[in-house]
Amino acid sequence: MQLVAFQVVNGLVYGMLLFLLAAGLSLIFGLMRVLNLAHGSFYMLGAFIGLALVQATGNYWLAFFVAPLLVALLGAVFEILFLRPLYRREHGGHLDQMLLTVGFIFVFVDVVRSIWGGDVLGIPTPEALSGAVSIFGVFLPKYRLFIIVLGLALAATLWFFIEYSRLGAMLRAGVDDADMAEGLGINVSRMFTLTFALGVGLAALAGVSSGPMLGVHTGMDLEILIVTLIVVVVGGMGSLKGALIASILIGEADTFGKAYFPEATMFLTYLIMVGVLLFRPTGLFGIRQDA
Amino acid sequence: MRTYTHALWSLALVWAVAGSAGAADEIKIGLLYPTSGIYAAPAKQGIQGATLAFEEAGGQVAGRKIVTIVEDDEAKPEVALAKAKKLAESDRVNVLMGIIWSPNAMALRGYLSERKLPLVISEAAPRPITQELGTPYIFRTGFASGQLDYPFGQYACSKLGYKKIVVIAFDSIFGRELGDFIDAGCKQAGGAVVEKIYAPVETADFAPYFARIQQANPDAVWALWAGAAALRFLKQYDDFGMKQKYPLIGHGALTDEAVINAAGSVAQGVVSYYNWSPAIDTPENKRFVEAYRKRWGSEPGVYSAGGYRAASAILAAAKAVGGDVANTPKFLEALKAVRLDIPSPIRFDAHQQAVHSLYIRRVQPGPGGKLVNAVIGEVRGIEQYWPKGKPAK
Amino acid sequence: MLELKNVHAYYGDSHVLHGVSLCVEDGEVVGLLGRNGAGKTTTLLTIMGYVRCRDGSIAYKGQRLDGLQSYLIARCGMGFVPQERRIFPSLTVRENLTVGERRAGRGRWRLKDIFDIFPNLGERQKNLGCHLSGGEQQMLAIARALMLDPSMLLLDEPSEGLAPMIVEKIVQVLREVKNKGLPILLIEQNLGTALKLADRHYILSKGEICYRGTSAELEADETVKRQYLGVYAGEAAGGQGQAPRQTTV
Ligand SMILES: Nc1ncnc2c1ncn2[C@@H]1O[C@H](COP(=O)(O)OP(=O)(O)OP(=O)(O)O)[C@@H](O)[C@H]1O
Ligand SMILES: [Mg+2]
Numbered sequence: 001m002q003l004v005a006f007q008v009v010n011g012l013v014y015g016m017l018l019f020l021l022a023a024g025l026s027l028i029f030g031l032m033r034v035l036n037l038a039h040g041s042f043y044m045l046g047a048f049i050g051l052a053l054v055q056a057t058g059n060y061w062l063a064f065f066v067a068p069l070l071v072a073l074l075g076a077v078f079e080i081l082f083l084r085p086l087y088r089r090e091h092g093g094h095l096d097q098m099l100l101t102v103g104f105i106f107v108f109v110d111v112v113r114s115i116w117g118g119d120v121l122g123i124p125t126p127e128a129l130s131g132a133v134s135i136f137g138v139f140l141p142k143y144r145l146f147i148i149v150l151g152l153a154l155a156a157t158l159w160f161f162i163e164y165s166r167l168g169a170m171l172r173a174g175v176d177d178a179d180m181a182e183g184l185g186i187n188v189s190r191m192f193t194l195t196f197a198l199g200v201g202l203a204a205l206a207g208v209s210s211g212p213m214l215g216v217h218t219g220m221d222l223e224i225l226i227v228t229l230i231v232v233v234v235g236g237m238g239s240l241k242g243a244l245i246a247s248i249l250i251g252e253a254d255t256f257g258k259a260y261f262p263e264a265t266m267f268l269t270y271l272i273m274v275g276v277l278l279f280r281p282t283g284l285f286g287i288r289q290d291a
Numbered sequence: 292m293r294t295y296t297h298a299l300w301s302l303a304l305v306w307a308v309a310g311s312a313g314a315a316d317e318i319k320i321g322l323l324y325p326t327s328g329i330y331a332a333p334a335k336q337g338i339q340g341a342t343l344a345f346e347e348a349g350g351q352v353a354g355r356k357i358v359t360i361v362e363d364d365e366a367k368p369e370v371a372l373a374k375a376k377k378l379a380e381s382d383r384v385n386v387l388m389g390i391i392w393s394p395n396a397m398a399l400r401g402y403l404s405e406r407k408l409p410l411v412i413s414e415a416a417p418r419p420i421t422q423e424l425g426t427p428y429i430f431r432t433g434f435a436s437g438q439l440d441y442p443f444g445q446y447a448c449s450k451l452g453y454k455k456i457v458v459i460a461f462d463s464i465f466g467r468e469l470g471d472f473i474d475a476g477c478k479q480a481g482g483a484v485v486e487k488i489y490a491p492v493e494t495a496d497f498a499p500y501f502a503r504i505q506q507a508n509p510d511a512v513w514a515l516w517a518g519a520a521a522l523r524f525l526k527q528y529d530d531f532g533m534k535q536k537y538p539l540i541g542h543g544a545l546t547d548e549a550v551i552n553a554a555g556s557v558a559q560g561v562v563s564y565y566n567w568s569p570a571i572d573t574p575e576n577k578r579f580v581e582a583y584r585k586r587w588g589s590e591p592g593v594y595s596a597g598g599y600r601a602a603s604a605i606l607a608a609a610k611a612v613g614g615d616v617a618n619t620p621k622f623l624e625a626l627k628a629v630r631l632d633i634p635s636p637i638r639f640d641a642h643q644q645a646v647h648s649l650y651i652r653r654v655q656p657g658p659g660g661k662l663v664n665a666v667i668g669e670v671r672g673i674e675q676y677w678p679k680g681k682p683a684k
Numbered sequence: 685m686l687e688l689k690n691v692h693a694y695y696g697d698s699h700v701l702h703g704v705s706l707c708v709e710d711g712e713v714v715g716l717l718g719r720n721g722a723g724k725t726t727t728l729l730t731i732m733g734y735v736r737c738r739d740g741s742i743a744y745k746g747q748r749l750d751g752l753q754s755y756l757i758a759r760c761g762m763g764f765v766p767q768e769r770r771i772f773p774s775l776t777v778r779e780n781l782t783v784g785e786r787r788a789g790r791g792r793w794r795l796k797d798i799f800d801i802f803p804n805l806g807e808r809q810k811n812l813g814c815h816l817s818g819g820e821q822q823m824l825a826i827a828r829a830l831m832l833d834p835s836m837l838l839l840d841e842p843s844e845g846l847a848p849m850i851v852e853k854i855v856q857v858l859r860e861v862k863n864k865g866l867p868i869l870l871i872e873q874n875l876g877t878a879l880k881l882a883d884r885h886y887i888l889s890k891g892e893i894c895y896r897g898t899s900a901e902l903e904a905d906e907t908v909k910r911q912y913l914g915v916y917a918g919e920a921a922g923g924q925g926q927a928p929r930q931t932t933v
Contacts (some may be wrong), residue, residue: 010496014496118326119549179897213530217519
């Protein structure tokens with residue numbers, strides 16, 4: 001029983017990390033119809049920039065807040081410089097955008113490798129969160145509990161922002177029908193930039209906060225990208241609720257799979273994906289097929 | 292398009308001719324290492340170790356200049372084969388060395404025999420390559436899988452007193468074999484491996500596996516992880532408070548110097564074994580460690596020693612044949628006779644596999660407070676381990 | 685006020701508008717009529733900047749609209765009600781109304797006024813856009829445009845596919861809007877509706893303006909009605925409710 005509780009918590013930790021990535025990826029896709037395959041790279045950038053900030057200042061919390069902001073800024077510039085010129089292409093340039101983001105996977109990994117090298121580096125766990133606590137006899141690192149709280153708090157914040165703020169309504173309007181939103185005077189291209197920045201900022205936050213747990217290295221971008229894509233497909237493109245539920249689902253499946261069917265962990269994950277796609281082709285909470 | 296192809300062919304021809312002309316007075320050595328990906332750090336150590344050996348020789352043997360060419364095998368067999376072909380056919384190297392990723396060694400075997408190109412493996416440990424699948428062209432200065440693990444299994448049970456062990460290793464032929472060897476060694480000494488966990492080599496989060504360890508409640512956990520994964524494993528093992536409950540022992544890669552330096556206190560107390568440690572207290576080893584430190588400004592790791600050892604073997608054989616490495620049969624004969632003392636003693640057995648010493652090490656602060664693999668035990672003359680018994684020769 | 689001069693527009697290579705010129709003056713309701721596929725919607729989409737005006741010019745209150753992005757054209761005061769209504773399905777009725785509002789509480793129509801005009805929108809303000817009936821969607825589309833506090837309305841077939849009672853309601857609302865002095869460019873296939881609302885009319889055929897005249901003139905001109913609108917003497921005015929066609933922008 002304790003072991004099950006232990007695994008549930010571990011699955012939740014992984015799920016929360018996935019959520020931070022999937023939420024951004026899903027928002028970006030929902031609004032912009034851009035499948036940002038460089039999403040994992042922004043996660044990696046968040047981790048490395050966070051690491052650099054920790055090394056420079058010795059202050060984890062500074063890195064925790066500043067690294068995502070810097071990456072969000074970078075994302076905004078990226079969107080304006082590289083994605084925006086493609087929207088006017090035939091079919092919205094979706095294929096071109098996808099290829100572009102694939103290209104940037106390599107660019108980012110090379111940049112990171114040339115600055116930090118290929119070694120695995122670690123971000124030290126912040127003082128206040130190091131060590132473990134025992135809850136009902138289950139031994140859990142404080143930092144992991146923090147990740148759960150962080151993930152849930154961000155999920156709530158994002159949900160509130162999207163469902164109840166005016167900007168959130170504009171975002172949803174853009175997701176529903178970007179052209180019509182524009183026809184109501186909404187500056188959709190600015191929304192695109194903001195959404196992209198927000199999305200990759202969340203990925204970077206996942207990166208910097210995974211650092212003390214999982215380490216920081218140049219392969220982390222692709223490791224997370226594939227699972228994130230599965231989460232988004234399972235949850236439904238463009239749905240925050242879907243991203244949250246699918247993240248937890250995949251996080252738990254992965255964790256329990258590793259413990260009890262170690263040979264078939266990935267298989268379990270794919271099984272969920274195939275199962276969901278068979279019965280709900282648009283994912284658990286996907287509202288519409290992509291045009 | 293056609294003229295373009297023609298031009299390319301003529302260029303290749305010119306290149307080939309020029310290449311073979313150069314081969315007459317140079318000793319060309321190809322270094323195959325996974326310089327990108329999760330083995331980038333070990334690869335760097337290996338190359339630095341080898342480079343140190345070549346530099347100590349003055350960059351020449353018997354007046355012939357040593358030329359090294361490094362290629363990235365990306366820890367992928369097909370890449371390794373392509374890069375080996377490139378090194379052999381367009382760079383015209385006389386001998387290859389390196390290789391960390393085991394399947395890569397197997398992938399090259401056929402090609403090397405066909406091409407009659409010698410290879411000195413510094414790390415990759417697939418057993419058959421110096422046993423039932425041995426070829427005259429492949430030597431190994433590193434250990435064969437099982438060579439150190441079987442005796443360590445015995446040691447853990449009999450000397451360290453761990454009768455119930457859980458194995459956690461990355462899922463590969465190598466990892467699974469080693470798990471079995473530890474098991475075999477334990478059994479021989481009256482203990483047992485009660486659970487074997489094989490997780491993907493790119494595992495980022497070990498927490499799910501900790502539940503199974505807790506369930507098995509062993510005397511100790513034996514782990515095999517390298518590079519990135521080792522760092523994460525040590526950190527998470529400590530984060531979850533596992534280290535206090537289940538002492539951690541493991542393969543030397545787990546406490547590689549680069550890893551423990553990055554990991555810090557979370558690695559403290561881990562007991563590992565290898566054919567070397569920078570903390571071995573002999574004049575030969577101290578000389579090597581000093582020279583490495585001076586040359587590279589960093590501490591040598593096991594892969595540094597591995598690279599140094601493979602390069603030294605090549606140098607010794609090249610010297611024995613007066614620099615005539617192009618005469619492959621003579622060069623191979625010379626290799627067989629090589630004995631090295633630096634950084635630790637090795638010689639080749641009849642199957643071209645090095646006979647090593649086994650060092651039991653514990654991670655603890657060394658002089659100056661830095662963590663080192665302090666040697667707490669040594670077993671000499673460890674031959675490669677043949678689970679099915681050596682064939683009658 | 686709004687003036688199109690010799691506007692040419694294309695979908696890919698297909699040339700759809702061949703030099704359309706028209707104008708809407710202050711306080712005026714202008715009908716834009718024509719058969720299916722004549723280019724009426726395209727004209728509106730070109731004004732809104734969704735379809736590029738490749739030649740000619742579009743000016744509004746002395747400012748060039750052609751070349752501007754759609755959201756800037758909307759901010760110039762265009763209240764756009766598209767043919768397919770295009771209600772945001774995942775927004776509530778209330779959110780549909782307020783999402784584009786730029787001068788909250790200061791415009792001529794506030795939420796309260798809208799709910800006075802369309803009481804059933806008020807009742808359903810918490811419902812999602814996708815749960816509305818066709819008539820409610822049309823009302824919401826018009827209301828949404830009014831909430832922008834526009835200085836001109838662009839309406840694309842507001843009566844299309846709706847029950848006569850609802851058409852009547854919409855005509856009544858548009859009359860009120862007109863009485864407030866808001867100019868309207870009204871696309872209609874239903875001649876009766878157009879005649880009830882508009883002061884002047886243009887008829888489009890194959891992307892060209894082929895007729896212009898006041899309501900009285902048009903009503904009297906049987907030839908034009910028959911030739912360009914398919915209306916025969918004695919038949920109740922036009923609009924055979926054809927299935928709405930998706931116009932992708
Ligand atoms: N997205 C599009 N791509 C290509 N051609 C189009 C597109 N939309 C419309 N057309 C064509 O352009 C012409 C004008 O279409 P438009 O929609 O402007 O007509 P309309 O007068 O509004 O007709 P309706 O009364 O059916 O709404 C038609 O021939 C139509 O087939
Ligand atoms: Mg139309």
